[in-house]
Amino acid sequence: MTKPVVLLDPHPRQRERIFNAAQWERLTAMAEVVQSEHAPMDDGLIEAMLPEAVAIIGQTPLPAARVERAAKLRAVLNVEGNFYQNIDYHACLTRGIAVLSIAPAFAVPVAEMVLALALDLARGITAADGAVRAGTERYGLAGNQDAVLLSEARVGLIGYGNIGRALRRMLAGFAADIQVYDPWLPGGALRAEQVRPADLDTVLSTSRFIFILAGVTSDNQGFLGRAALERIAPGSIVVLGSRAGVVDFDAFTDLANAGHFRAATDVFPDEPIAAGDPVRQSRLLLSPHRAGGTPAAMEAIGEMVLDDLDLILRGLPPQRLQPARWETVLKMRSPPAQGGKLP
Amino acid sequence: MTKPVVLLDPHPRQRERIFNAAQWERLTAMAEVVQSEHAPMDDGLIEAMLPEAVAIIGQTPLPAARVERAAKLRAVLNVEGNFYQNIDYHACLTRGIAVLSIAPAFAVPVAEMVLALALDLARGITAADGAVRAGTERYGLAGNQDAVLLSEARVGLIGYGNIGRALRRMLAGFAADIQVYDPWLPGGALRAEQVRPADLDTVLSTSRFIFILAGVTSDNQGFLGRAALERIAPGSIVVLGSRAGVVDFDAFTDLANAGHFRAATDVFPDEPIAAGDPVRQSRLLLSPHRAGGTPAAMEAIGEMVLDDLDLILRGLPPQRLQPARWETVLKMRSPPAQGGKLP
Amino acid sequence: MTKPVVLLDPHPRQRERIFNAAQWERLTAMAEVVQSEHAPMDDGLIEAMLPEAVAIIGQTPLPAARVERAAKLRAVLNVEGNFYQNIDYHACLTRGIAVLSIAPAFAVPVAEMVLALALDLARGITAADGAVRAGTERYGLAGNQDAVLLSEARVGLIGYGNIGRALRRMLAGFAADIQVYDPWLPGGALRAEQVRPADLDTVLSTSRFIFILAGVTSDNQGFLGRAALERIAPGSIVVLGSRAGVVDFDAFTDLANAGHFRAATDVFPDEPIAAGDPVRQSRLLLSPHRAGGTPAAMEAIGEMVLDDLDLILRGLPPQRLQPARWETVLKMRSPPAQGGKLP
Amino acid sequence: MTKPVVLLDPHPRQRERIFNAAQWERLTAMAEVVQSEHAPMDDGLIEAMLPEAVAIIGQTPLPAARVERAAKLRAVLNVEGNFYQNIDYHACLTRGIAVLSIAPAFAVPVAEMVLALALDLARGITAADGAVRAGTERYGLAGNQDAVLLSEARVGLIGYGNIGRALRRMLAGFAADIQVYDPWLPGGALRAEQVRPADLDTVLSTSRFIFILAGVTSDNQGFLGRAALERIAPGSIVVLGSRAGVVDFDAFTDLANAGHFRAATDVFPDEPIAAGDPVRQSRLLLSPHRAGGTPAAMEAIGEMVLDDLDLILRGLPPQRLQPARWETVLKMRSPPAQGGKLP
Structure with a gap:
């Protein structure tokens, strides 16, 4: 029996990063893999293989015309992490x-x-x-005037998707009191997760810890402007973990520099950060977009892709990756990765 | 009806640090407080009040002769944090x-x-x-070659007392696999806490994260010597959180500097750290003994002391503070606090 | 602005059971409701309203011809609980x-x-x-020879859907060791839920408690036949909570009567149970299909339906109800409810 | 080296019930065991061995005169479960x-x-x-008019000792809202356990589920009298799990029979229950004092006794059994077990 054809077109990710040796063996055992290494797949190859392909692993452009020709295609498994705007989602989803x-x-x-x-x-x-390195340390209580505990603190989450759910599980160990603002989720869905739905102003003005975890969409770009950020209670701790585009980044930096709140960010409006960008010497705690892209995540990607591919080839629904929802996928505004900044 | 007499002798702590205004009101409502501010209580005052005192809040020296004269004494509530060796514990405990x-x-x-x-x-x-401040940051996966997840990691705890229990609750949110070495606790007591008992070498050699939380006793001073520390698996993450005296601190620093493991410490053999001490420029992550002494802990001290004092005055057993156990109190070797370094 | 049209065709459920007064008010505020009470909606009314309907709440038959005419239809919200085979799922899903x-x-x-x-x-x-009522009770240990604890027991789940997930959360409080057999879920998906994937024979032969929670599909009808049930370890505790059709019910009863295992069931091959059915006097613990249909569930149905309808009308993806997956919906074999047996 | 002498005087428990073969081997390896089987230890043997005994496992009478002669005695490990009033606790505790x-x-x-x-x-x-056995069953919602969920319910605990703590862990899986009345515990101690302190009337009148778990003491006998029980909210679910002596049992039964609340009990004022006692035909759910005395508990007793004995012989504090507190032990009023009713 011939194996089903799978196109592997992972650029800008590298195949070796996604699949370790054992995973690669698992993939090639279940499918005939047609691959493009170190570059996007050649159009000619795509066109030639499309009618036979049962799945595509990667970010291959799929306008409606291609979708129509892909008679056997069952799934596109994006391995970059953002839903690219190079696919005709409507065409895909109406064909299952x-x-x-x-x-x-x-x-x-x-x-x-x-x-x-x-x-x-x-x-x-x-x-x-x-x-301590500078010889200016202060010991014990004298050095702890601003120390705050997470345990039993009121914590606000802005955006409650995959990351929010994972964070909630961790926060359970701290008996934190969690309130969530997410306009895409009804209150009952949040209460079922043991978090309290709240409006944005309540989250901003009454949380001791604030985690900004919302993705960028056409609806919410910059929705955390200066006025919103000023509503944050003085002395709060604010972490920007999703996309710089959801905040007024200048205001965010200004307010942190002024001591209005303590803040950290893993994302920046432009990455890499320009050499002389004053954010480098700001009072923000600075993390160069390193939150997601760990070796463990790469290992997980391989496993998740293969688990779902296996289900799809067996005629079952995928269970591990996140399906594009046609209602929202066109609103997504997170840019696909540029050189060097893959999460 | 006259209120019971309580001696308040908190030096080196300050009364205002232990009791906020509301707590002070609660204390004076339940007891006649005889206090010494900003200095240890005068011997004359102690001797005069001892026969009437029902409780002592502080670290007043209590040799056997004093204990014998303290006919009404029911409890000594140490507010420094270490069991001082200036009390005849046997005399106290055999009098209830x-x-x-x-x-x-x-x-x-x-x-x-x-x-x-x-x-x-x-x-x-x-x-x-x-x-980022130096302009040498690396983004995404390129900067994450050594990144390790706590979630589902194997975690080793050395010493399982109050801190270990609190840490276990936090680790539950990470689905960590926890193994514990504590020679004072039988396996069944650990299993009842959902942690796995293990011997010291197993904890050292098989944990990805190691937390050293054991107090110093006459039995265990320096028990984590160079040979033991060398047993730690390369690439592990080691945090020294209890007392510098339990490790060979030079070896600990050497091994961290050599990259054998990544390590952090909140405690040092001598505090304050000497100006030119090379540990200041070591590869250790350095915290100047600030783990415990937070404003929240001070607030908790006041509440716990008053809760237990209230129970004691009502003839009930205390519930919140930690009672000295005669079997172990004489083995304790944590030095009482010196100036500036109260936890 | 006119409100969107929603057809309400809940039979055999009653409108008053699904929506309490406040929920009904919420529904009529967001939509123009066209309803059929106490009977399935009349064909003429369906045909007349279909071109305008944005959503259908109920089990209205929807062959392809109807779906084609339902130009504005965005969602069908089944309130019976099983996916009826009176809908052309393919037609629906390919239209979004x-x-x-x-x-x-x-x-x-x-x-x-x-x-x-x-x-x-x-x-x-x-x-x-x-x-006790019969005067034959035995006290204490004498009456407890067969008593088994759930805490720290090995528990096997057969089928891991909504119920399995809810049960897992409850079992966490018992520190149970949970193994799961579910052929539709890859191991990684189960491990992410902190349960251990296992094959069917392992679950049957090594669990002290077994919960049968699998729905009936065209693939698995009767898959727990006599031979499989005989693999259950003697003395185990077995609960049948999903559908009678997944087991050989006679074998299940025989083995319980013979004392091979202790068993309970909430479901029966024919409901209502026939008057003289010997299962009534069997050793099974008997529950007349009462597991799901509680007043609390009815309240939840109303809230979930309204939450998702609200999202759908706002152009957002539903979050609370369970979407039919085209891969599996045609395999479902749970019969729609018959009189008196609605869950 | 000679082994320390341990007296084993477990009556009315049997040695074989407490120690399985492996545990017995462990005991005899660590101590020279002098035992009395099937009857309380003979006075002559007690007197002869007392000066050498390092520990007593059992309920041997220990008036002050005996305690004085027991020069090496370090611990008495009661294996019945209640603190008998045949020991001079003051004499023991003032000798450590x-x-x-x-x-x-x-x-x-x-x-x-x-x-x-x-x-x-x-x-x-x-x-x-x-x-179902009587042929009068009702299916689904029709049979569920009174069905109540524990998940997210308000739960009241009266008494918060070992059982309350164990129950709290289990209730965590139900996201229950737990309030506790326990006059021996300050609010802060309860809040640290993530439960809410409440007064008795609040617990009685606002809980949907009430668990009565308080032991009997000289202070609280019958404290849940008719008036208190009438404060329970109609339709609540009440479980009496500790001792019949804390409630007015007749009132408890009357109110359950009248349908004021649904109730279950594991304990009765007189055990065994008299043949014609009307409680046998009451609406209470009846459990003949079987809550504690399971085979698993017996296994645990052996392990806990040996774990603590091992620590004691090594000069360390016991960790698993519950120490008598001199403040409260004299208030205990739970009768030692009578024939046939050992928990």
Whole structure:
């Protein structure tokens, strides 16, 4: 029996990063893999293979015309992490072709990172390490005037997707009181997760810790402007973990520099950060877009892709990757990765 | 009806640090307070009040002769945090006088701090912040070669007292696989806490994260010597959170400097650290003994002391502070606080 | 502005059961409701309204011809609980019409019930109550020879959908060791839920408690036949909580009567049970299909339907009900409810 | 080296019930065991061995005169479960002799049982099984008019000791909102356990589920009298799990019979229950004092006794059994077990 054809077109990711040796063996055992290494797949090859392909692993452009020719296609497994705007989602979804994203593989690493950044700010870890090196440290209570505990604190989440869910599980160990603002989720869905739905102003003005985890969409770009950020309670701890585009980044930096709140960010309006960008010397705790892209996430991507591919080839629904929802996929505004900045 | 007499002798702590205004009101409502401010209580006053005192809040010296004269004494509530060797514990305990410590008030702040230090090392937070400031940052996966997740990691705890218990609750949110070495606790007691008992070598050699939380006793001083520390698996993350005296601190620093493991410490053999001490420029993540002594802990101390004093005055057993156990109290070797370094 | 048209065709459920007064007000505020009370909606009314309907709440038959005419239709919200075979799912799904089920509303009530049945068997509660009434009770250890604890027991789940997930959360409080057999879920998806994937024979032969929670499909009817049931370890506790059709019910009863295992069931091959059916006097613990249909579930149905309808009308993806997956919906074999047996 | 002498005087428990073969081997390896089988130890033997005994496992009478002669005695490990009034506790405790109880071994079995009884009442399990046997069953919603969910319910605990703590862990899986009345525990101690302190009337009048878990003391006998029980909200579910002596049992039965609340009990004023006692035909769910004494508890007793004995012989504080507190032990009024009713 011939194996089903799968196109592997992972650029800008590298095949070796996504699949370790064992995973590669698992993939080639279940499918005939047609691949493009180190570059986007050649149009000619795509056109030639499309009628036979049962699945595509990668970000191959799929306008309606191609979707129509892909008679056997069942799924597109995006391995970059953002839903590209190079696919005709309507064409796919009305043919029962799932478009899937590896975003869930980043949930745990990002949740750990934003939690770590928050704890750093709450206890002044980076600052104190620098102080000891400079000989200006203060011991015990004298050095702890601003120290804040996460345990039993009121925590606000802005955006409650994969990362928010992963973070909630971690916060359970701290008996935190969690309130969530997410306009895409009804209150009952949040209450079922044991978090309290709240409006944006309540989250901003009454949380001791704030995690900004919302993706950028056509509806919410810059929705956390200066006025909103000024509503944050003085002394709060704010971590920007999703996309710079959801905040007025200048205001965010200004307010942190002015001591209105303590803040950390893993994302920046332009990456790499320009050499002389003053954000480099700001009071923000700075993380160069490293929250998601860990070796563990890469390992998880391979496993998730193969698990779902296996289900799809057996005629079952995928379970691990995140399906594009036609209602929202066209609103997504996170840019696909550029050189060097893959999460 | 006259109120019971309570001696308040908190030096080196200050009364205002232990009791906020509401707590002070609660204390004076339940007891006649005889106090010494800003200095240890005068011997004359102690001797005069001892026969009437029902409780002592503080670290008043209590040799056997004094205990004998303290006919009404029911409890000594130490507010420094270590069991001083200036009390005849045997005399107290054979008279049913409880000697209590505020150590539980530090459990949550210390657990959060050691967790924060571990997450900092796991993700290179302090290092990456410095890199962005220096213009040498690396983005995404390129900057994450050493990144390690806590979720589902094998975690080893050395010493399982108040801090270990608090840390275990936090680790539950990470689905960590926890193994514990504590020679004072039988396996069944650990299994009842959902952690796995293990011998010291197993904890050292098979854990990805190691938390050293054991107090110093006459039995275990320096028990983590160079040979033991060399057993730690390369690439592990080690946090020293209890007392410098349990490790060979030079070896600990050497091994971290050599890259054998990543390590953080909140405690040092001599505090304050000497100006030219090379540890200041070591590869250790450095925290100047700030894990426990937070404003929240101070608030908790006041509440715990008053809760237990209230129970004691009602003829009930104390519930919140930690009672000295005669079997172990004489083995304790943590030095009482010196100037400036109160936890 | 005119409100969107929603058809309400809930039979055999009653409108008043699904929506309480406040929920009804919420529904009529967001939509123009065209309803059929106490009977399936009249064909003429359906045909007349179909071109305008944005959503259907109920089990209206929707062959392809109707779907084609339903130009504005965005969602079908089934309120019976099973995916009826009176809809052309392919036609719906290729038009982006979501078909949604209220099954999630039953997850918590069913999970509590199967847990309660298991604990009853584990401790002999129903039996002991009867013994006291009959004067044959035995006290303490003498009456507890067969008593089994759930805490730290090995628990096997057969089928891991909504109910399994709800049950897992409850089992967490018992520190149970959970293994799951579900051929539709890859191991990684189960491990992410902190349960251990296992094959069917392992679940049957090594679990102390077994919960049968699989729905009936064209693939698995009767898959737990006599030979499989005989693999269950002697003395185990078995609860049948999903559908009678997944087991050989006669074998299940025989083995329970023979004392091979202790068993409870909430479902029966024919409901109502025939008057003289010997199962009525069997050793099974008997529950007359009452696991799901509680007042709380009815309240939840109304909330979930309205939450998702609200999202759909706002152009957002539904979040609370369970979407039909085209890969599996045609395999479903749970019969729609017959008189008197609605869950 | 000679082994330390341990007296084993377990009557009315039997040695074989407490120690399985492996445990017995462990005991005899660590101590020279002098035992009395099937009867209380002979006075002559006690007197002869007392000066050498390092520990007593059992309920040997220990008036002050005996304690004085027991020069090497370090611990008395009661294996019956109640603190007998045949020991001079003051004499023991002022000599540093720990008096320990196996009560913690019963915490998990009792917590599971009271939870199971509550779930039975909440869903009518025993009643519905009887109905199916009688041919009067009602299916689905029709049979569920009184069905109540534990998930997210308000739960009241009266008394918060070992059992309450074990039950709280189980209730965590149900996201229950837990309020506790326990006059021996300050609010802060309860809040640290993530439960809400409340006064008795609040617990009685606002809880949907009430668990009565308080032991009998000289202070609280019958404190839940008719007036208190009438404060319980109609339709609540009440489980009596500790001692019949804390309630007005007639009022408790009357109110359950009148349908004021649904109730279950594991304990009775007189055990065995008299043949014609009308409680046998009451509406109470009846459990003949079987909550604690399970085979698993017996296994746990052996392990806990040996774990603590091992620590004591090594000069360390015991960790698993419950120490008598001199403040409260004299208030205890739970009668030692009588024939046939050992928990």
